[in-house]
Amino acid sequence: MADWLASTWEANWRSFQYFNLYRLILAGLFFLAILLPPGWVGRLELSPTAAMLALATTYLCAILVGLALSIHWQRRFNFQLSLQVMVDAVAITLFMYAAGGIASGIGVLLLVSLAAASLVGRGRLVLFYAALATLAVLLSQIYGVLANGFELTSIFQAGILSAGFFATAILARLLGQRLMANEDLARRRGIALDNESRISQRVIERMLDGVLVVSRDGLVLRHNPVAQAMLALPESDGSPLAMTAPSLDVALAAWFFAEGDDATLFTGVAGQELRARFERTSSSEGEILIFLEDVGRIKERAQQLKLASLGRLTASIAHEIRNPLSAIGHAGELLREERRGEMQERLLRILNDNVARLDRIVSDILELGRQNRAEPEPLALDDFCADFVERFLATEGLPADVVVLEAQAGDTLCFDRSHLHQVLWNLLGNALRHSTRGPGAVRLAVRNGAAEGRLELHVIDDGPGVPEAMLEQIFEPFFTTHTAGTGLGLFIARELCAANGASLELAHAAACGHFIVTGRNDTCR
Template structure:
């Protein structure tokens, strides 16, 4: 997305028209002053080296009308720039030559005024057509002087003077052309740099607005100069917030302590909802001495560190599980051979213990290796109600869930963007856990789904009427190898959450609504608006 730029940087075309209008206004002002000098010669400090005459008066009236008309035309009809500029230069040449004729020829000095007009036209037109203007002015001067020689028999000095003025016209034109080209190059460079700077500012603003950390620019007195949306959310800043002291006193106190040198650059403060936040101060280096503050959610940082540790642990356990599988298979095979000898009840009981624990270890190894081999999710739009009905029928057919224990409350037209195999594994695990911890009565486990049009997401809640999850266990429930079941591996919920993350979804443990029986509620929140 392209950033907006100042009006003076919009285009060279617009800059040319602005300069042309100023040029026309200056000519109109010049004509008005000259006309006032003719009408009120004793009241204005504008005096011409010509006696007032009807011809001179008519000449300036025409010049004033043409200048004013040109100014109006340039404002209302911004087309054919070179034609309009050339027309006004021709008007100047005609006026100056007429003044020279009325004043007695080239010796009057009026020809020098045309140098100003040529230079201004060259700068306005940025060097285009400037040599044509100089040639036209030279041609008109030479024609006028030739007529004067034929009619009045002017001396050779006037011819030399006409030559000098003509040379001055071309010299002015060439210098103005070079200067105009330099100005045009500088304007184009400034325009490009301005656009690049505006684009960079726009990109920086987009980045700051979407940062996961809060960013504030503060004055020494705690005045809020600027902040991003995340800072407002973390600190609970109202939209009209102008000063830290009135909306977040902890940060205001930390700022003053940092400015006084009583604290380090990083401090911990409490934010909105008593959330623990980390604040880092640093000077912006600006002349106003403003302070840049980064505000971080400490819980999010802890969660990221936890995820990094879990990822490292997953890689470690996967390598260990691979090494365990071979000796574990040998132990299981040896136990089967010993079981065939039938040496007594005590011996069989010990072999059964070996076999059960071997199967449990093998299940743990299988889960760990499967976690390390998770394939990329193939997301598709899944109709939830038929999918869940089929899942319940399959589970009941193999005796996994007692009949009527699981009750479905899913709208028929609800879609979820998810990998079909991943969703089967996640819901199978969640519903199996809910059935195991429920009372076993009909409807003890409920699977509910609802869509939110505002967020474009679908929530699938798996609830049971069991004892629920204690507060002490809530922080550990999704950690690997944490289990409350003697035969569990502790990897089911961990793998389920990882599969949800791979599909752009979340899996969280939520409290049941007030008034409901105690139990656990696991909620999957996934996309329903687009599956691309």
């Protein structure tokens, strides 16, 4: 342990400076003891002679120099410390000799100096300090016995005091080692705690869920950026939760008094549906953790996982179905060439119609796997939409006035050409199916978007619109209200829009069918 402490020891200049301040006060007390009347200082017989004043002045100057060096020249710590201990040993021993030897009690002051030096010193130097003080005290006392008639028994007292020097140095050094070990342990634990705090803070900041730390009186103590965006919290902590999210504060109060559930649903500032979970902490202040989850994102993630599994399954099945389906269709065409009765013709029409429907379903399922292969390009919508409407009317066998196009020259949309064709085909097919099929029954209008750099494609029909009960399911895969539909048209259209950085929405306030495609009209990137 001593070797390890020696390798990790660092000079404690601050403690050394405090030690020099103590010595400075001690030198001032010696000056007072010399200058004050003898009756005021008791047994200390320090007469104000030139020699004593010179000794006190020299001691004071040496301490001042040591203090200045410890502040302005923090190098060679052991040398500075050893030099100051030597000064103490010589000066205090001389004061002790002048005051009558060991009986004056001044030698005890060396115990304080040794203890302080041993606490901040290093290794075996503390034994050197004890030996130095012992040598100084014993030599001065022996000289006093021989030259000034000190009592012979005082040498024994000096020996006891010298033993105290070594005991003090050793014990102070052991205590210093313990303090150094505890200080190093606290430093390493502080570093580890700081690292863990930084990692935890980064993890919390990167979490997709919001995290709040709320005090028992409802103050938001800490939060991550996601929670700030969900609740529009201020940058600084300490704001009342009741001001930013009143419904959440009410749910927290109900949960805190065991009147509510551990989780509650509420609406965020952006209108998104949020779920809050409450958990108590084991801290002394009793803070409460609140986890905020975006319910819409959870549903979307679950749907993506569901669709990914379903897509892999249906894609493999679709490839297996297409080959026998082609054979059935081809056999039906061959049977149609033969002369048969009216019943056989009707059955063949049913066969061919269902083959076409199955082929369309298979094509839609396979399209699910190709929706993310978007290659956007700037499309001139007046030409693109005019050509598209012409093809759509020709394919469906409709009069030219059923679909009305409203587009201006110069409108450009950044979209994949084949994807936009598929989106519009699905939307216009859906609109035609629910319309009256009369003149102007379906409108395709190009308009500027509400945000800068956005363009909107509106597909409007004169049908009854989407019932309120179906608004949440209209874009769900395989959901359809038509007997001949696959339930994938609107879902594929929305996914293709997302792959091109666009969006597909249903105008809820409209009394008719009204779908809006919003995309970029700036430069494709």
